[in-house]
Amino acid sequence: MQNILIIHPDVAVRDRVRFLLQHSGFGVVGTTGAQEAMNELGKGCPDLIVMAEQSCTFNGDELCVRIRELCQAPIIVLGQYAEEAGGIGFLEMGADAYLASPLNMRELLARVRSLLRRYAEERQGASHGT
Amino acid sequence: MKALVIGGSEESIETISLILKVRWRDLVVLHVAESGEALELARSEQPDIVMLHLDSASPGCFDLISQIRRFSNLPVIVLSDIGNVVDKVRALEIGADDWISRDCMPMEFIAKVNAILRRSYPHSNNHLSSFFNGRLSINYAAHEVCMLGKRVNLTPTEYKILYQLVRHEGSVVSCTDLLRSVWGADYEADPEFVKKYIYRLRCKLEEDPAKPQLIVTERGAGYLYSTSRYHPN
DSSP states (O other): OOEEEEEOSOHHHHHHHHHHHHTTTOEEEEESSHHHHHHHHHHOOOSEEEEEGGGOEETTEEHHHHHHHHOOOOEEEEOSSSOGGGGHHHHHTTOSEEEOSSOOHHHHHHHHHHHHHHHHHHHTTOSSOO | OEEEEESOOHHHHHHHHHHHHHHOTTOEEEEESOHHHHHHHHHHSOOSEEEEEESTTOTTHHHHHHHHHHHOOOOEEEEESOOOHHHHHHHHHHTOSEEEETTSOHHHHHHHHHHHHHHHSTTOSSOOSEEEOSSEEEETTTTEEEETTEEEOOOHHHHHHHHHHHHTTTSEEOHHHHHHHHHOTTOOOOHHHHHHHHHHHHHHHOSSTTSOSSEEEETTTEEEEOSTTOOOO
């Protein structure tokens, strides 16, 4: 089973995302913020991370950068604002996708699957070809 | 960086080229209007990325993504004015890596393309699409290996091992890493397996398999693909 780590301070959003992902066959660990997420990452690397834009810093550092020091799993950032351009900084710091607000669950699931597919290929060393 | 752009007006191709050249100065853009021709180019030209225009005039876009996925894992981006979530989800589910709105800001466009290339070619700053070092060449899209211009037939496992070694050219790849990346993390293969395959690879690639110069054993550490130790007779 592929495991996904959620980092989101809003319990309602976290639970909606957790429900969607669990019912789509993924193992899910929910965390409320950066500190708790870093503790989880210390135990092992998930297959994908979904994080809230609000949780973007850890001890003054960018959380994306700190995550990249520990693992290479794809990161999807759930944006606080409607402008996708707000995600440029996250993409430059190592995130793979930025989804502007409001969050569309179908799109989130499609992004999760697309990135997991690409990450699995990467890990199998078959980035190209059949 | 080589980008294959499918569909779209001349003006939009020019805009894409201008934007991407800010980040990738060596950018080459191949532009085709026809999907049939696009498939041919995706095979023969080995682009680093495919960008597909989707609009009401090009409903065949989804078929094209599926067809590309049948022979290649090239990163594919859909460029569209359509903000329809259903289409976006469909494109992502059949194999697209991203969906970018055509009116997005230039810096956002660059950041998205860069994120996809980083994920698709994690071990290369140059976003490898093929490998060539004078003796050995590998076409990653077609899994074709040539030694001094002559095609070498490798089994899928031999190819995967060579691919791993070439990706880490100049660095030692441990037996454990090879086992994990070639056979998978869950498969408990015997390290002797690797030894056998390395020997077969050497028989196919080395001038003298008993004195390997391309695939070198680093005792106790693993194997190394190196061209620096190669001294032609």
